[in-house]
Amino acid sequence: MIRRKIQxxxxxxxxxxxxxxxxxxxxxxxxxxxxxxEKGDRSLILSPHSIGDKxxxxxxxxxxxYITNIDQILFAVxxxxxxxxxxxxxxxxxxxxxxKIRKTVVHMSGTEISYEDKNKISIKVLLDKSKxxxxxxxxxxxxxxxxxxxxxxxxFDIEEIRLNENEIDRLYHLITxxxxxxxxxxxxxxxxxxxxxxxxxxxxxxxxxxxxxADNINHISEYMHGNKASPEGSKEVLRFxxxxxxRSINMLIGKQNKIxxxxxxxxxxxxCSIVSKIKDKLILNYLEDIVRYVVDTEExxxxxxxxxxxxxxxxx
Numbered sequence: 001m002i003r004r005k006i007q008x009x010x011x012x013x014x015x016x017x018x019x020x021x022x023x024x025x026x027x028x029x030x031x032x033x034x035x036x037x038e039k040g041d042r043s044l045i046l047s048p049h050s051i052g053d054k055x056x057x058x059x060x061x062x063x064x065x066y067i068t069n070i071d072q073i074l075f076a077v078x079x080x081x082x083x084x085x086x087x088x089x090x091x092x093x094x095x096x097x098x099x100k101i102r103k104t105v106v107h108m109s110g111t112e113i114s115y116e117d118k119n120k121i122s123i124k125v126l127l128d129k130s131k132x133x134x135x136x137x138x139x140x141x142x143x144x145x146x147x148x149x150x151x152x153x154x155x156f157d158i159e160e161i162r163l164n165e166n167e168i169d170r171l172y173h174l175i176t177x178x179x180x181x182x183x184x185x186x187x188x189x190x191x192x193x194x195x196x197x198x199x200x201x202x203x204x205x206x207x208x209x210x211x212x213x214a215d216n217i218n219h220i221s222e223y224m225h226g227n228k229a230s231p232e233g234s235k236e237v238l239r240f241x242x243x244x245x246x247r248s249i250n251m252l253i254g255k256q257n258k259i260x261x262x263x264x265x266x267x268x269x270x271x272c273s274i275v276s277k278i279k280d281k282l283i284l285n286y287l288e289d290i291v292r293y294v295v296d297t298e299e300x301x302x303x304x305x306x307x308x309x310x311x312x313x314x315x316x
Contacts, residue, residue, distance in 0.1 A: 262298035
């Protein structure tokens with residue numbers, strides 16, 4: 001760590017001298033331009049060039065090296081903010097591989113296949129990442145989950161629930177992308193709707209828990225649809241989940257002037273008791289997991305509202 005004292009020049013300008021080793025290492029000289037980025041925690045990042053310029057905009061990948069996990073490789077590249085992804089194969093693309101790539105691209109928001117032949121697929125990311133608000137995306141996910149639960153309670157349209165599940169997966173990958181970029185680019189952090197980098201882990205864990213809830217809602221729906229099962233016996237639990245998600249996420253998107261109060265232990269015991277009486281063990285297990293994810297989500301919102309109060313008081 002290097003320490004420097006602030007100097008006041010001509011009574012109007014504050015300056016700090018740069019370490020000679022750092023200047024030489026970055027090939028800087030008199031009149032060279034350096035950039036400052038202010039982070040949410042009020043610290044400054046000093047860079048000899050734009051942070052955005054350090055990230056590659058294009059990448060070419062030999063699919064033959066990633067056949068087994070090309071879907072996850074594509075997501076990893078997408079999270080890094082790369083805008084042009086070129087996939088090529090010397091062996092030629094099989095129909096199965098093409099289908100896997102297409103299915104993955106569907107879950108990458110703002111992305112489309114711009115070129116394709118027997119040996120190459122080019123993917124272009126058109127998304128303006130500087131305009132994605134993570135808090136609003138989380139709210140959108142919660143509304144879709146609410147819709148799926150209401151679907152189970154009031155009727156049963158399995159196709160609508162499947163569409164909801166695909167949309168939530170797409171939004172979850174979008175949040176993962178923005179979170180990843182916000183850790184290295186302060187501009188993305190500022191535009192993401194997250195006020196301080198210390199809040200990033202909690203927002204990411206909330207998005208993951210919501211995705212877990214949506215997965216389990218989808219599993220319950222598919223099971224009921226395939227086995228002609230009835231939601232009777234689980235309706236009270238589903239209503240509880242629906243109500244708690246609405247209460248907690250509305251607190252998250254609102255003005256956080258107080259610490260969020262998570263559901264009390266007695267209510268959790270009551271709900272768990274109701275779940276334990278459900279005769280269908282598979283539905284019972286899914287609902288147990290969902291209740292746990294709801295509690296996890298509320299704990300993270302407690303963290304966010306508490307940290308936010310510290311940030312407002314300039315404590316962190």
